[in-house]
Amino acid sequence: xxxxxxxxxxxxxLFLSAVLLCSCGAPTALTTRYAPFHPANNTAVNFTxxxxxxxxxxxxxxxxxxxxxxxxxxxxxxxxxxxxGGQWGFMEDWNYSTEPxxxxxxxxxxxxxxxxxxxxxxxxxxxxxxxxxxxxxxxxAGDWPxxxxxxxxxxxxxPAKTIDVAFVADRTDYSSGRDMLPDLEGLIFDGYHINNAxxxxxxxxxxxxxxxxxxxxDYDSGxxxxxxxxxxxxxxxxxxxxxxxxxxxxxxxSGGNFGTEPTNIGTAVHESGHSTFDLADEYNSGNCRTSSDxxxxxxxxxxxxxxxxxxxxxxxxxxxEIFSGCWRVEPSSLxxxxxxxxxxxxxDFERSCFxxxxxxxxxxxx
Amino acid sequence: xxxxxxxxxxxxxxxVLLLLSISAIAQDPKGNINLPETNDPEKMPRDIxxxxxxxxxxxxxxxxxxxxxxxxxxxxxxxxTAAIVKDRPLRITAFDNQNKPIRIVSxxxxxxxxTTGTDKAGFASLEEATITVFFEKPEQMGLVKIQLFENNExxxxxxxxxx
Numbered sequence: 001x002x003x004x005x006x007x008x009x010x011x012x013x014l015f016l017s018a019v020l021l022c023s024c025g026a027p028t029a030l031t032t033r034y035a036p037f038h039p040a041n042n043t044a045v046n047f048t049x050x051x052x053x054x055x056x057x058x059x060x061x062x063x064x065x066x067x068x069x070x071x072x073x074x075x076x077x078x079x080x081x082x083x084x085g086g087q088w089g090f091m092e093d094w095n096y097s098t099e100p101x102x103x104x105x106x107x108x109x110x111x112x113x114x115x116x117x118x119x120x121x122x123x124x125x126x127x128x129x130x131x132x133x134x135x136x137x138x139x140x141a142g143d144w145p146x147x148x149x150x151x152x153x154x155x156x157x158x159p160a161k162t163i164d165v166a167f168v169a170d171r172t173d174y175s176s177g178r179d180m181l182p183d184l185e186g187l188i189f190d191g192y193h194i195n196n197a198x199x200x201x202x203x204x205x206x207x208x209x210x211x212x213x214x215x216x217x218d219y220d221s222g223x224x225x226x227x228x229x230x231x232x233x234x235x236x237x238x239x240x241x242x243x244x245x246x247x248x249x250x251x252x253x254s255g256g257n258f259g260t261e262p263t264n265i266g267t268a269v270h271e272s273g274h275s276t277f278d279l280a281d282e283y284n285s286g287n288c289r290t291s292s293d294x295x296x297x298x299x300x301x302x303x304x305x306x307x308x309x310x311x312x313x314x315x316x317x318x319x320x321e322i323f324s325g326c327w328r329v330e331p332s333s334l335x336x337x338x339x340x341x342x343x344x345x346x347x348d349f350e351r352s353c354f355x356x357x358x359x360x361x362x363x364x365x366x
Numbered sequence: 367x368x369x370x371x372x373x374x375x376x377x378x379x380x381x382v383l384l385l386l387s388i389s390a391i392a393q394d395p396k397g398n399i400n401l402p403e404t405n406d407p408e409k410m411p412r413d414i415x416x417x418x419x420x421x422x423x424x425x426x427x428x429x430x431x432x433x434x435x436x437x438x439x440x441x442x443x444x445x446x447t448a449a450i451v452k453d454r455p456l457r458i459t460a461f462d463n464q465n466k467p468i469r470i471v472s473x474x475x476x477x478x479x480x481t482t483g484t485d486k487a488g489f490a491s492l493e494e495a496t497i498t499v500f501f502e503k504p505e506q507m508g509l510v511k512i513q514l515f516e517n518n519e520x521x522x523x524x525x526x527x528x529x
Contacts, residue, residue: 063407067414076443077419082412089407118416122407134407152416159417160445219481224492236424236444236500237417251482255495256474258482267483274474278451285480285487289517292453300517341484363450 028053028133032123033189037153037181038209041115041142047091048106049123049135056099056128062092062107067118069145078146080118087111099128115143148212148231150238153181154188155206159237161365162206163276166238168214168228170245170259177211180244183262184209187244191265195337196348197357198269204361208238216259218249228257240275242268266342273338277360279353282339288326295356297338302327314351419443423504425458425528427512429476430494434512436526437496446502447471455516460501461509468506471499475514 030051039045047062066086072079082088092107113119122136137154144151150166167187169180184207193202212229232241243259251259251267258271273279280291280298291298299305305327306316318331329352332339336350349357422444426437446469454472462468476495481488501507507528514522 061407063410065410069416072415075415078416080414080416089410120410122410124407219479219488219490224479224490233496234424234498236419236422236442236446239448250486250488252479252488252490253482254474254479254492255476255497260482264483270484271482278454281484281487283484283487285489287480287487287489289455292451339484341482343483360450364448 028057028125028127028131030123030125030133030135031189031193032121032135032137033185034121034137034139035185037184038139038144038151038178039112039141040178041112043112044108044110045112045119045141046106046108047121047123048104049125050102050104051125052102053125053127054101055131056101057096057103057125058099058128058130059096059126060094060103060105061090061124061126063089063122063124064091064109065089065120065122066113067120069116069118069140083114083117086113086117113141116145117141144211148210148229150208150210150232150235151177153184153207153209155208156203157206159206162204163272163364164206164208164237164239165272166208166210166232166235166241168210168212168232168241168243170243170247171213171215173246174213174244177209177213180262181209183244183246187262187265187268191346192269192272194265194346195269197354201361204364210241214241214243216243216245216249216251219252220250224252224254226252226254226257226259240272242271264341264343266337266344266346269346270337270341273349273353277353277356279338279349279356282322282328282330282332282336284323284326286323288322292356295352295359297329297336297352297356298322299327299329300325305329312352417445419445420502421504422446422500422502423507423528424498424500425510426496426498428494428496431477431491433522434524436510436528439528441504444500447499453515453518455514456497457513457515458499459511459513460507461511462506463508465508468503469501471501473497473499 032049035046064087066083067080068083069080094105119141120138122134124132124134126132137156139153140151167184169177174180188207192198210229210232212231214229215227217223217225228241232238240256244262253271256275260268278292288300290300296308305319309318309329310316319327320331322328330350334350335347336353337347338353423439423441425439428435428437449471452470452472455475456473458471459467460469476497477492479490509525510528511525513520
């Protein structure tokens, strides 16, 4: 964060904030992943972590918990319970006598999981000063017992407290929903999870895929068809859907759902920026509307945009005209993802957009 | 976060800074919302619900350029539609039996089509679309009002009785 000018009291608050943010010590960086997504019955699963810590890595532990899916007869809820005789708890550990500042390991669980499994895995890192940090996720494995409802491939929180995204395989390119899964690993782990407004809150995003395929037409084809399968469309937990295709199309969005190639990670997150945070386009889209309140990024009034910047401590002169009758509150030179989606690269959410995402997360988790 | 901030006023900035600080500090505890704490591998719960559905009413509308039609309403177990963003163009308000508004859900205009990404912008309209929302406490539901806004001004409004 570069500060151009600052008053003494602001320095005090900045200092106080820095102390608060640093009071827990230098954090251990930790990311985890698994593959393949939605592993088939008894198929080997690789669990991977990547960690770094300036105080050194002393130990890493992998825990895996195998549940069986069932419908609880007492409340008719889809539930998961420990599978008798299944994998439960400690699976592997790595002890580093030299305490390197980074480590990257993969453990292959060759037995995999049987049909109707629900798996949680947890990686815990102990740094050179004995501090611990962990990350855990859940996913479905083996035959899915709940028909065409979206299948969880990576999640952590309860759906009411997370942003739930369903991926739908375009029948143009995929023979089944499962056929799409290898393409989603990069889209999630090397896409959504690297964005600046998501990576530190990635546990608030849950990803699913539809066992049924769908379709999105090419915008330039002259036909506008967006087929979201009923299992997703009628799902009470899915917030928005993305139709995934590998054939290059001019994609479009409607009703919060959109289409994209899986390699266009910036496009996917830009569109989720619309669907989730309701941020507006900061480029010349030819259609202007004042973005959602609070923490705007676009106004249809220059005076309103300037007043917004002033009230938030930003220069009124930062307001830029996008096209006649439409203004962005942050300069395009910041390179916000809502100005340029980056296609296969991942721009950041900048300034006002970033604050909008934080506001949304706070509302979501309150 | 590569952000350039020029500070002109103290109080608004402090509010923003406080928001950022609270968010950063609160991040870890929020991570396990509604799921048992998992930092201790020995305390992993042995029986969990994938999610805890509540009684909701699922209401489906058909949208055309002429307006909106109520297609179906059904009481099921599920989760209410998120209502964090309240000022999207399509706003659906649920009223209780005493005509008191109990929840507002806002959605994108389902007929509006725009190209994705930030190149070659294009806009179009669908002939028709369906939209589904979920409201909790279906036993209290009386009416549902659907409104379409353009430039924050209502351009369409219709009220439906749901059962």
